[in-house]
Amino acid sequence: MASPSTRIDDGRDVDSDNSGLMREKLSVLIVDDELLVRKVHEKLLSKLKLAKQVQTQTATNGKEALDLHLSGSSFDIILMDLQMPIMDGTEATKELRAMRVESMIVGVTSVDAGADKEAFMEAGLDKCLPKLLTADKIKSLVETLEKNK
Amino acid sequence: MDVGLMQMQGRLTDYMNSLFKEGILDSQYLELHELQDESNPGFVVEVVSLFLTDSEKLLDDLSRDLTQQNVDFKRAHAQAHKMKGSSCSIGAPRVKNACIVFQNFCQEKNIRGCLRCLQQMKQEFVLVKSKLEALFELEQQVVAAGGSLPKMQPINPSV
Numbered sequence: 269m270a271s272p273s274t275r276i277d278d279g280r281d282v283d284s285d286n287s288g289l290m291r292e293k294l295s296v297l298i299v300d301d302e303l304l305v306r307k308v309h310e311k312l313l314s315k316l317k318l319a320k321q322v323q324t325q326t327a328t329n330g331k332e333a334l335d336l337h338l339s340g341s342s343f344d345i346i347l348m349d350l351q352m353p354i355m356d357g358t359e360a361t362k363e364l365r366a367m368r369v370e371s372m373i374v375g376v377t378s379v380d381a382g383a384d385k386e387a388f389m390e391a392g393l394d395k396c397l398p399k400l401l402t403a404d405k406i407k408s409l410v411e412t413l414e415k416n417k
Numbered sequence: 418m419d420v421g422l423m424q425m426q427g428r429l430t431d432y433m434n435s436l437f438k439e440g441i442l443d444s445q446y447l448e449l450h451e452l453q454d455e456s457n458p459g460f461v462v463e464v465v466s467l468f469l470t471d472s473e474k475l476l477d478d479l480s481r482d483l484t485q486q487n488v489d490f491k492r493a494h495a496q497a498h499k500m501k502g503s504s505c506s507i508g509a510p511r512v513k514n515a516c517i518v519f520q521n522f523c524q525e526k527n528i529r530g531c532l533r534c535l536q537q538m539k540q541e542f543v544l545v546k547s548k549l550e551a552l553f554e555l556e557q558q559v560v561a562a563g564g565s566l567p568k569m570q571p572i573n574p575s576v
Contacts, residue, residue: 304467304503311452311460351495378502400506402448 275310276323294319294410295342298326299333299360300349300376308400309347309376316403318410329353330360337364343371344413347401350377350388358384358391365392372413376401422564429555430567441548446508447569465549468507472542475500479535483528493531494523500538504545511541 298309306326313324325341327333329352346364350357361373375388375396389396395412397405436442453460475496482493501516515538522530556566 302471302499302503304464304471304506307464307467308449308452308506311457315452315454351498378498378505399502400445400448 274323274325275314276321291319291410291414293321293323293344295323295344296325297333297336297341297343297346297371298324299328299330299346299352299357300326301328301352302349305349305376305399312401312403312406316406318407330355330357330363333360334363334367337367337369342369345409346371346373347376348373348393349399350375350379350384358388361388361391361393372409372416374409419562419564422559422562425555425559425562426564426567429552429559430569432552432555433567433569436548436552440511441509441545443508443510445505449507450569462553465507465553468503468509469546469549471503472500472512476535476539476542479538483531483535488526488528488531490523490526490531494520497523497538509541509545512538512545515541 294313296313298306298313300306300309306328310324310326313322316322325336325343327336330348331354333346333348334355346369348357348361352360355363357375357377361375364371364373372394373392375385375393376399377385377388377396378399379385379388385396395409433442449461449464457463479493479496482489482496497516497519501513501520504510504512504516515534519531519534519538522534559566
């Protein structure tokens with residue numbers, strides 16, 4: 269089983285015009301069974317430099333995401349896929365909310381609207397967005413995070 | 418500037434534009450390119466390689482699954498969903514569309530439709546694979562000649 273991976277970008281190459289307003293840290297957990305999706309989202313987050321220090325971690329299924337939390341990790345944002353082996357996004361989200369995890373949990377799925385997607389939302393998502401996330405969508409999530417501080 | 422290099426860059430631009438015009442690639446491919454930088458110059462090749470490897474395996478699995486006596490249409494639908502997702506992620510709309518049609522046949526439990534459509538998926542996959550390999554070859558030639566890759570804008574961007 270692949271172990272979760274961590275990446276930290278220290279945001280040294282920030283634009284000088286907005287570095288004063290930039291948040292200090294942003295930690296994001298990317299939960300998806302597809303390596304391609306994890307790589308693209310990780311790269312996007314590192315490139316956007318939405319905080320002075322951006323830390324990303326990845327997990328390949330809902331159970332790995334839970335295990336990370338049980339071992340003491342916490343995140344500002346969790347990007348959660350729906351269809352994953354071992355534990356899917358709906359179950360993982362329910363478990364995380366039952367654990368009183370306060371992270372912004374964003375469903376990221378290409379599943380069309382229907383019962384599965386509704387159940388996913390009802391499990392405790394803050395938002396559900398289509399794959400792949402774009403730069404604008406990620407920036408908007410961080411803005412929402414800032415507003416809700 | 419080296420005339421030979423300029424010609425190579427021109428060929429690369431023309432080839433890229435032809436891929437957009439034929440609908441083989443869409444603007445999502447350019448989004449991937451935007452993520453590539455000096456810290457990870459092979460990012461696009463890496464991501465595309467993942468797509469090609471995963472898709473080949475998925476197509477093999479589907480070929481096997483559709484020959485079973487009791488076809489598991491739900492599983493086939495899920496496999497096509499994965500390939501739809503990854504083809505969308507790298508900006509290969511024709512592959513994506515073939516996957517959508519396949520999924521519709523799965524929902525109807527139409528084995529003949531699925532088999533026909535699987536051939537279409539394979540054809541579109543082989544096509545995008547060969548086109549991307551040719552594109553990477555041209556890019557390598559430009560870089561090897563000391564040039565930089567031209568910034569691309571699709572002629573007919575898909576919305």
